[in-house]
Amino acid sequence: MLNFVEIKEQMKSDCIALTFKGNVTFELVDSIIIIISDKLDALEPNLNVRKKMYGILTECLQNLCNHTDDKGSLEIVDFDVKSVAISIKSTESCYFIETGNFVLNEKVAFLKKRIDEVNSKDKEGLKTLYNEILTNKVFSDKGGGGLGFIDIARKSGEKLDYLFENVNQSYSFFSFKIIINKK
Amino acid sequence: MDNLSIEAKNKTPKISFDAANGLMEIIGISCAENSVDFYKPIIEWIDSYKTEIQPITIVDINYKYFNTSSAKCILDMLERFVNLKNHGTNITINWHYEEDDEEMFDAGTNFSEILEFQFNLIKIE
Numbered sequence: 001m002l003n004f005v006e007i008k009e010q011m012k013s014d015c016i017a018l019t020f021k022g023n024v025t026f027e028l029v030d031s032i033i034i035i036i037s038d039k040l041d042a043l044e045p046n047l048n049v050r051k052k053m054y055g056i057l058t059e060c061l062q063n064l065c066n067h068t069d070d071k072g073s074l075e076i077v078d079f080d081v082k083s084v085a086i087s088i089k090s091t092e093s094c095y096f097i098e099t100g101n102f103v104l105n106e107k108v109a110f111l112k113k114r115i116d117e118v119n120s121k122d123k124e125g126l127k128t129l130y131n132e133i134l135t136n137k138v139f140s141d142k143g144g145g146g147l148g149f150i151d152i153a154r155k156s157g158e159k160l161d162y163l164f165e166n167v168n169q170s171y172s173f174f175s176f177k178i179i180i181n182k183k
Numbered sequence: 184m185d186n187l188s189i190e191a192k193n194k195t196p197k198i199s200f201d202a203a204n205g206l207m208e209i210i211g212i213s214c215a216e217n218s219v220d221f222y223k224p225i226i227e228w229i230d231s232y233k234t235e236i237q238p239i240t241i242v243d244i245n246y247k248y249f250n251t252s253s254a255k256c257i258l259d260m261l262e263r264f265v266n267l268k269n270h271g272t273n274i275t276i277n278w279h280y281e282e283d284d285e286e287m288f289d290a291g292t293n294f295s296e297i298l299e300f301q302f303n304l305i306k307i308e
Contacts, residue, residue, distance in 0.1 A: 026216050029216075030193065030194070034193075047281070047283050047284060048283065048284070048285055048286065051248060051284065051286055052286070054248060055248060055250070055286070058214050058248075058250050059250060059251060062214075062216045062250065062252070065216060066216070127293075131293070131297065134254055134255060134258055134297070135258065135297060139219060139255055139256075147251035147254055147255075148251050151250075151251045151254075155286075
């Protein structure tokens, strides 16, 4: 699982495509997606794999923008709580997208429950869950209203891997890992 | 009524709705982080089209990709298009998808099933 120390180590290896640590904004997300898309267009011959990567990256990065918490006071020594980490690796058989960000401890149980629910479903179950939320007529401020993790899981076809590491009384570090097979 | 014309941007699709001819076209990417704002004027336009509706309405949709923030807005928009059939128009929805793009094919099929309205799924070769 991703943590800042490991990222530093990973940056020394050849397989990593991109790591970013710093305040994430929607403008930055757009730039990252353009850079990665251009790279994928050149490297990945399969249209569906390229589109899955593009879609998952968009969901993950927009999630990071929407859900990175900042209570306004810097309570974590050495880290800005608005920092995020993004890592994309390519192996012979698959891509790995990993993200890391700080979340408020009070949100951990909710996020775990949501991801565990997604992980408990098979392909048909995910479609049913997706359509239940798609058709519930509940619009969040941002529009998606809880489709993000389901969409990522459907595109990936693999279980979502995650870890919450408690940092202090207010924050945990949320690591999230997605596998995209090169079929 | 006025036509609706919105140029494509890097995260939003091109919209060209021609009220006098009943021709509606949506083409491009829809992945704004807040899609509700983008789709609001589109949905309002469809609602006002009811008052000056044409006997035939043809909707051509060609999404390359849409994010989850857009999905509910797209369903809402499609539902309003489909419901125009109750206001005196014969509506056709053409859902275009790139050849080999399973995701956009599945998305069109799924929307069609949810709305219980047959879309023409058209492969772009």
